């Protein structure tokens with residue numbers, strides 16, 4: 001969207017300080033490193049985020065997607081690159097992203113980046129994914145050989161046991177929710193329309209070994225709310241809130257719905273089965289889009305008892321946390337550890353990283369320190385490791401005083417060690433959303 005006249009001091013949080021977009025696409029090699037990069041880290045740390053090319057967007061969620069990446073190899077940092085995702089929305093820089101919702105290719109492509117079946121995909125929840133090269137050039141929209149005709153969530157799940165990619169798309173017109181299952185080789189093999197009462201913002205979902213679990217929560221589509229919140233979403237607890245359990249190869253008729261108290265969850269940490277119970281750990285907010293100041297998300301556990309037909313809800317921690325990640329080899333399986341960004345009071349930026357040990361009800365914290373702001377930390381398993389927490393956390397961190405950004409590598413087994421290695425970047429990396437480690441042979 002074109003930028004209106006706004007005094008710098010009146011800019012919204014997501015357009016100033018280190019949330020401000022950067023405009024230059026940089027390629028830099030021979031990066032300076034402090035400390036020692038683990039030699040087993042061979043691949044690329046890619047992260048997506050909104051970076052409005054005009055300098056303006058009406059909400060943090062709506063800026064044009066830009067990918068930042070660092071390639072690591074054999075203890076060296078080979079390169080840093082940042083590139084816009086070049087979608088038809090990017091090409092039409094004055095377009096209204098809300099009007100663009102009617103065109104599956106007019107994506108901001110700004111939310112996540114994953115790999116599956118040999119493809120690197122930039123994702124945003126209202127459109128098709130966009131395929132990128134390993135050097136971050138945009139190849140184009142990917143509709144699974146013509147089979148995907150709904151949007152694709154930015155939070156698909158890769159099953160570590162089958163290699164399948166499970167995901168959904170939500171829409172503002174029926175079908176409001178559609179489930180998709182993609183084989184390990186990348187073929188879209190199942191699509192099912194799922195009945196929900198209305199159009200809501202469904203940011204994420206859950207999988208276990210046998211089920212997918214929908215979160216139908218009261219963030220209701222409402223264009224009238226655009227003027228208030230910058231997004232056409234309204235908090236409406238009268239919509240109710242429910243979790244829907246469906247066999248992974250099942251259909252709408254198989255979904256069992258469980259009512260829960262109204263709340264909002266952008267991001268679950270993980271879900272798994274224990275007997276006939278399903279355990280789901282989530283960063284739960286009391287509401288969303290309900291006030292100018294968003295309610296904080298905190299770690300909660302839901303336990304669905306499929307025999308009793310009940311859901312219990314337990315708060316596990318009282319700190320403001322978001323961007324939960326885990327060892328991806330345990331997606332849908334029982335996890336012990338979760339890694340989250342401990343958020344600042346002033347906005348969605350990490351002041352610390354917290355490792356939860358859910359077996360011992362304990363946590364470990366790495367404080368970034370004054371003037372240092374991080375984004376989501378991604379867990380990368382040590383290929384030679386065996387324990388769940390054998391690996392590293394990688395995150396982009398901004399140092400306010402220096403005005404520069406770094407890729408920080410932490411020891412996931414012991415966060416108290418701080419940064420094992422810091423890759424000093426030649427460009428500022430604005431705050432963003434989600435990223436992935438793309439291994440050498442993906």
Ligand SMILES: [Fe+2]
Pocket residue numbers: 111154155203266267433434
């Ligand atoms: Fe997200």
